[in-house]
Amino acid sequence: MKTALICGVSGQDGAYLAKLLLEKNYHVYGGSRDAQMASFANLDRLSIKEKIKLVSISINDFRSVLQTILKVKPDEIYNLAGQSSVSLSFEQPVETLESISVGTLNLLEAIRFSNLPIKFYNAGSSECFGDTGSEAADEMTPFRPRSPYGVAKAAAFWQVANYREAYKLHASTGILFNHESPLRPERFVTQKIVATACRIAAGSPEVLTLGNIDIARDWGWAPDYVEAMWLMLQKEVPDDYVIATGKTHKLREFIQVIFNSLGLRWKDHIRTDVTFFRPTDIAEGYANSSKAQKELNWVAKYSMEQVAQEMVKAHLVKTQV
Structure with a gap:
């Protein structure tokens, strides 16, 4: 059985991903800043809270991240944590940058330091692209973010790319377009x-x-999109993928x-x-998600x-x- 650590398990994507991984017979650890006090309403709503091992982890604190990784020894880490609202990022740009960019860097560095064969998924965002006009953005489209949230996600994207290239980490980013759910x-x-x-x-x-x-x-369905996250970490070679419906x-x-x-x-x-x-x-x-369709055999349902x-x-x- 594989073990996965989901940072940001209480959010929309974290909850659906936890459900998917449990169905695939994973041991699932769910990370939250305060696992004893946090609300896990989404996990309760999916009736999976009791099946997940909840752990306290502050991804802005390197020591907290390293201690958790050494304790859990996960095969896969999914980084879905951080401030997740574009509109709120204009009011809290510092918190947004720190929670997304610094948090991602701490996870990458802790994986490198641990020397464990961990596969890492990073939640990217279409906000990195900014306004591309009528051009459908793909993995080669330049980033021109237009919000503090987009700037933070762009920084995290390049951190992941750098660690993949420089330290040979199995690290991938999913550049997800808007995806919704109840x-x-x-x-x-x-x-x-x-x-x-x-x-x-x-x-x-x-x-x-x-x-x-x-x-x-481009609006999609969140449970579709977490499947794409999992598929990325099943690839032998890590890479980045645009995930969207194409409509x-x-x-x-x-x-x-x-x-x-x-x-x-x-x-x-x-x-x-x-x-x-x-x-x-x-x-x-x-969005143009043809690479994901071709290499991951993934398509929005x-x-x-x-x-x-x-x-x-x-x-x-x-x-x-």
Whole structure:
């Protein structure tokens, strides 16, 4: 049996990845800054909390990282930790850079120091690319990030690439485009839309206030994407991969699908507010994940419409329980 350590196990991707690895008969350790006090609601929601060994690890502290690695001796480490909100990164740029970039560096250096044959996955982001216009970004597209979050993820990406080349670590980065699920917290716009639309459908008189609804993104299904993470670490040779559906939609299309599924006219319940606009933002995001399709035999199973509908269904079930 393989052993995996997931840093950031309490988040959306961490929870789905833990579930996948348990199904593949892994021993799964879940890392959190304070495993005794942290909320693991997502693990409870997937009914897997009791099957995971929870450990306290602060990836911003090298000693904490090294002690954990030497204790667990994992075959695979998945780095999904760090500040995960693009909008929040504009308010907390220092915390964002430290939690993502310094945390990744500590993990890489601790793996090197341990001299254990650990395979390492790093959660990259399409935010690294910035605004590529109508060009579909692939692994060779230059980085021009437009947010503190994107800058931090770009730094982490190059750290991983450097350790792979200089120290021969089996280290890979998945450059993931937007991926959603019912486990998203409401600070993410997709879940905010779902939760508000469901309340309106139940009789709430509120109006959904959003920023720029003309932005366009490639939205996928989170459980699909964690499978790609696992596939990367099963390759003999480490590498970086863009993970996406290849289909881009405007936010207003996502909104329309959600409201339509509830029998509502979205234009009757939406208003935009410029104070919700980000200082700098990506107008449109397009992706080319053909390398992952070819080398990992991975393809996204869910469309944006299916993702939106599944999120609505799950929210309705959750609120009825």
